[in-house]
Amino acid sequence: MKKINFVMPLLLLSFFTLADAASQSENRIKLEPVATAVSAGSVTYKFMLLDSSSSKMIRDSDLVVAHEKKLHMIIYDSSLTEFQHIHPEFDGKIWSATAQFSANGDYWVWAQGELNSDRSEFSASTKLLVSGGSPTKPLPPSLADARTGTSGLSRVSLSSGRLMAGKMAMLDLTMSRTDGTKPVLTPYMGAFAHIIATPSSGDSLIHVHPVTTGDAKGMIHATFPKAGSYRLWIQYIDAGTLKEVPLAVKVF
Numbered sequence: 001m002k003k004i005n006f007v008m009p010l011l012l013l014s015f016f017t018l019a020d021a022a023s024q025s026e027n028r029i030k031l032e033p034v035a036t037a038v039s040a041g042s043v044t045y046k047f048m049l050l051d052s053s054s055s056k057m058i059r060d061s062d063l064v065v066a067h068e069k070k071l072h073m074i075i076y077d078s079s080l081t082e083f084q085h086i087h088p089e090f091d092g093k094i095w096s097a098t099a100q101f102s103a104n105g106d107y108w109v110w111a112q113g114e115l116n117s118d119r120s121e122f123s124a125s126t127k128l129l130v131s132g133g134s135p136t137k138p139l140p141p142s143l144a145d146a147r148t149g150t151s152g153l154s155r156v157s158l159s160s161g162r163l164m165a166g167k168m169a170m171l172d173l174t175m176s177r178t179d180g181t182k183p184v185l186t187p188y189m190g191a192f193a194h195i196i197a198t199p200s201s202g203d204s205l206i207h208v209h210p211v212t213t214g215d216a217k218g219m220i221h222a223t224f225p226k227a228g229s230y231r232l233w234i235q236y237i238d239a240g241t242l243k244e245v246p247l248a249v250k251v252f
Helices: 021-028
Strands: 029-033 037-039 041-051 072-077 083-086 095-101 105-114 121-131 148-151 154-158 168-177 194-199 206-208 211-214 217-223 228-238 241-251
Touching (some): 029 105, 041 105, 083 095, 083 194, 083 228
Parallel strands (some): 037 121
Antiparallel strands (some): 029 041, 105 121, 148 154, 154 168, 194 206, 211 217, 228 241
8 A cells, every 4th residue: 555545534543445555555565375276164374475665574573563463364255255354473484364265266365464664554465266165156246235234133234325436435334233132332453343345346455444423333434446336344343243244335
């Protein structure tokens, strides 16, 4: 990312917003995987991070802690149905993280962090081919506008409103439960919630954190760089359990 174009209205912490920032960061920080293809199942994904400006490897000491971790890794398949948000560790020689892959196909792998040297954020990506699992899910992804979703009894809703490419969107976020009881919300990785979004192509990423605006309510500020359909994953904790709710929005 560029010296990140933070979107920080009010008290919102926007971590790794997209636009042209991702392409700039990828020109500097490279994610170099040990393997570009794996078998389905539990996988120890190993990789290096390289700073092309200095030709040096990025170690854990080169990063600062952001949202409780030095490195965040986002993984999703090309159908935008499989999703993981995990946190790699550095063993002194290489980065690694345990990931779960059930379906065949191409996956996007993103590493996101903040450099200690100049406090610039980066978002570097690569692709991974998975085989030996369940059949590849249909492509291209079909993303009808879906602003309400559930995980067990937990329910998430986004406010309506026309979203325009390149313009700041303000979306109300409401957590509830389908049985009428109140959710019991606690912070997840230092935030009220994590919202991760990608267009149907999967080739770019938005990662933001809403500000709390009321009882089980928040507001998302984000800029969608281009028109089209976007997958959103809402991550938050209700009654001690991590919820991951997939939604979708249309941007004009």
